[in-house]
Amino acid sequence: MAGERRLITALSRIFGPPPARVRRGIGEDTAILAPEPEQELLWTIDTLIEGVHFDLRYTPLRSLGWKSLAVNLSDIAAMGGEPQYALLALGWPPSRDLNQALALAQGMQEVAEAYGVAVIGGDTVAAPAGLTLSLTVIGQVAPGRALRRDGAQVGDEIYVTGPLGLAAAGLEVLRHGMALPIDRQESVTTAFFRPRPQIAAGRLLAGQRLATAAIDLSDGVASDLEQVCLQSGVGAVLLAEALPIPPVVREVACHLGYDPINLALQGGEDYQLLFTARPEKRALLRTAFAQGGLPAPTSIGRLVAGVGIRLRRGEEEMEIAGTGFDHFPDASLA
Amino acid sequence: MAGERRLITALSRIFGPPPARVRRGIGEDTAILAPEPEQELLWTIDTLIEGVHFDLRYTPLRSLGWKSLAVNLSDIAAMGGEPQYALLALGWPPSRDLNQALALAQGMQEVAEAYGVAVIGGDTVAAPAGLTLSLTVIGQVAPGRALRRDGAQVGDEIYVTGPLGLAAAGLEVLRHGMALPIDRQESVTTAFFRPRPQIAAGRLLAGQRLATAAIDLSDGVASDLEQVCLQSGVGAVLLAEALPIPPVVREVACHLGYDPINLALQGGEDYQLLFTARPEKRALLRTAFAQGGLPAPTSIGRLVAGVGIRLRRGEEEMEIAGTGFDHFPDASLA
Numbered sequence: 299m300a301g302e303r304r305l306i307t308a309l310s311r312i313f314g315p316p317p318a319r320v321r322r323g324i325g326e327d328t329a330i331l332a333p334e335p336e337q338e339l340l341w342t343i344d345t346l347i348e349g350v351h352f353d354l355r356y357t358p359l360r361s362l363g364w365k366s367l368a369v370n371l372s373d374i375a376a377m378g379g380e381p382q383y384a385l386l387a388l389g390w391p392p393s394r395d396l397n398q399a400l401a402l403a404q405g406m407q408e409v410a411e412a413y414g415v416a417v418i419g420g421d422t423v424a425a426p427a428g429l430t431l432s433l434t435v436i437g438q439v440a441p442g443r444a445l446r447r448d449g450a451q452v453g454d455e456i457y458v459t460g461p462l463g464l465a466a467a468g469l470e471v472l473r474h475g476m477a478l479p480i481d482r483q484e485s486v487t488t489a490f491f492r493p494r495p496q497i498a499a500g501r502l503l504a505g506q507r508l509a510t511a512a513i514d515l516s517d518g519v520a521s522d523l524e525q526v527c528l529q530s531g532v533g534a535v536l537l538a539e540a541l542p543i544p545p546v547v548r549e550v551a552c553h554l555g556y557d558p559i560n561l562a563l564q565g566g567e568d569y570q571l572l573f574t575a576r577p578e579k580r581a582l583l584r585t586a587f588a589q590g591g592l593p594a595p596t597s598i599g600r601l602v603a604g605v606g607i608r609l610r611r612g613e614e615e616m617e618i619a620g621t622g623f624d625h626f627p628d629a630s631l632a
Numbered sequence: 633m634a635g636e637r638r639l640i641t642a643l644s645r646i647f648g649p650p651p652a653r654v655r656r657g658i659g660e661d662t663a664i665l666a667p668e669p670e671q672e673l674l675w676t677i678d679t680l681i682e683g684v685h686f687d688l689r690y691t692p693l694r695s696l697g698w699k700s701l702a703v704n705l706s707d708i709a710a711m712g713g714e715p716q717y718a719l720l721a722l723g724w725p726p727s728r729d730l731n732q733a734l735a736l737a738q739g740m741q742e743v744a745e746a747y748g749v750a751v752i753g754g755d756t757v758a759a760p761a762g763l764t765l766s767l768t769v770i771g772q773v774a775p776g777r778a779l780r781r782d783g784a785q786v787g788d789e790i791y792v793t794g795p796l797g798l799a800a801a802g803l804e805v806l807r808h809g810m811a812l813p814i815d816r817q818e819s820v821t822t823a824f825f826r827p828r829p830q831i832a833a834g835r836l837l838a839g840q841r842l843a844t845a846a847i848d849l850s851d852g853v854a855s856d857l858e859q860v861c862l863q864s865g866v867g868a869v870l871l872a873e874a875l876p877i878p879p880v881v882r883e884v885a886c887h888l889g890y891d892p893i894n895l896a897l898q899g900g901e902d903y904q905l906l907f908t909a910r911p912e913k914r915a916l917l918r919t920a921f922a923q924g925g926l927p928a929p930t931s932i933g934r935l936v937a938g939v940g941i942r943l944r945r946g947e948e949e950m951e952i953a954g955t956g957f958d959h960f961p962d963a964s965l966a
Contacts, residue, residue, distance in 0.1 A: 340664055387678065387679040423679055430681065430723070
């Protein structure tokens with residue numbers, strides 16, 4: 299198993315030595331760690347499959363490495379937790395140069411370092427039919443403080459932690475080979491290549507009990523808000539004018555003949571947090587975010603009684619539906 | 633995402649409600665659990681890919697479900713731990729009937745129930761190029777008690793917890809459509825279809841500090857013992873006459889013109905434990921296993937100074953090499 303061992307040695311150099319509370323790390327089938335006392339564990343797994351979740355024509359391997367871990371960190375952020383450790387199960391096509399696997403690992407290590415996370419082990423296998431990545435991440439949160447999807451109430455305001463549609467615009471720019479001025483090109487493609495999990499915002503919301511519900515924006519506002527609404531048993535009204543859509547997203551949408559509102563609401567991979575909060579928390583929220591050195595969250599609408607999400611645009615109001623990717627649209631189960 | 637939701641609902645019915653220390657389970661991206669105080673966590677991930685790790689011609693989905701979780705539980709057993717929770721990341725080919733995914737889940741739940749493990753969440757995605765399963769399992773062990781691969785010493789005896797070659801014989805019987813008397817057919821195919829992770833044996837070894845090193849037999853004695861030898865810096869001598877090779881394995885080997893010793897040493901998927909122990913522990917080991925209601929482990933050889941594994945067969949001694957599957961035999965890394 300010399301080839302596999304060389305790969306694992308190279309990976310362990312990239313990921314570095316494990317932190318103190320990790321008793322055994324890379325090189326074992328099983329990691330051993332000492333959880334911190336009096337904390338609850340958050341535990342998530344995500345699989346990314348070539349041709350389903352990513353297209354290597356538009357995603358360099360270093361960026362894929364960043365994104366694959368960032369997506370998992372974003373799941374922890376959505377619960378208000380602090381991500382700590384990751385295991386990587388890498389399914390690598392034997393026909394592809396293994397050095398590219400190291401580029402993938404380097405991208406992963408970049409996001410790990412940026413957020414204080416340690417990749418401490420995993421599994422490497424051959425995957426002839428295409429690159430497959432499974433990552434499992436453990437984080438921690440103070441007991442009972444995890445943010446949930448089912449706590450939203452009628453009357454709550456709906457917030458997002460940052461701009462909408464940037465990652466979707468970035469992918470469109472890449473797909474269509476659009477020529478944008480370099481600074482704007484950079485802002486949309488960075489959003490797509492290097493999404494930033496909103497860990498500080500999540501921890502602030504959980505720590506100060508500011509939110510009634512939260513979710514991370516992986517599939518887009520329409521789909522992800524729909525999850526919160528379904529699980530909380532409420533409806534929502536969004537205000538088109540309130541959506542934080544950067545000029546560059548409008549520019550890309552205009553160029554391609556899209557409605558920028560669509561790019562903002564249906565475009566995925568922004569990895570901002572969407573959260574709901576009682577209206578009386580408005581001032582407290584602004585202060586807390588400012589004190590935490592975080593940009594003020596933007597209120598984009600309000601929860602109402604009933605079901606469904608409506609978008610208010612000037613005088614008009616229209617029903618919108620989540621169009622998040624359904625992996626099994628034709629599922630029939632006996 | 634109606635199809636995905638139906639699938640998740642069906643899976644949550646199969647896996648049942650989460651145990652008390654799990655605060656959020658199936659239906660969330662992230663599980664929340666309260667680890668038991670004063671315990672270390674064992675954490676593992678394994679990916680199984682269609683065409684690499686299994687062939688659905690020889691493995692019914694229910695059996696694949698059992699095996700995919702059993703393999704992970706076996707990793708925890710090899711550390712002497714108690715497996716507790718699992719997350720399943722299921723990559724399912726959209727062209728395949730989703731009801732078969734439920735058969736897979738049922739097999740998984742069978743092994744979970746048999747060993748007191750709860751499947752508490754995960755992720756379901758489409759995998760057009762073939763079925764992909766990633767499982768991550770958390771277990772626990774008393775601090776400092778985990779069995780290791782690197783603690784073996786010259787002079788230690790080498791033990792296995794049960795018969796060798798049964799699973800490999802089972803696969804050969806299936807591949808060659810061999811007709812065996814039904815009871816013997818059952819014993820080899822059950823070993824292949826329903827491997828039993830040796831959790832009780834692992835916990836006993838760790839709890840009473842009886843072993844200097846341990847590993848589970850996934851790739852075969854030659855490969856797995858090689859891991860222990862390499863990590864501990866020792867060599868090994870195995871005694872051919874001591875190997876616990878059941879008559880049915882000899883019968884299958886004979887029928888196919890194989891050396892039964894080869895099937896026993898190179899055949900994978902037995903999922904027994906191989907462990908090493910100081911010779912003065914011999915009597916204690918027998919007593920402890922008997923008191924634990926476990927079959928006595930079989931001594932198959934001894935650790936020696938040097939490198940490599942030699943097999944003593946009558947008067948002859950020959951070097952054997954691990955031929956465990958190398959996923960990346962041609963790996964060249966810059």
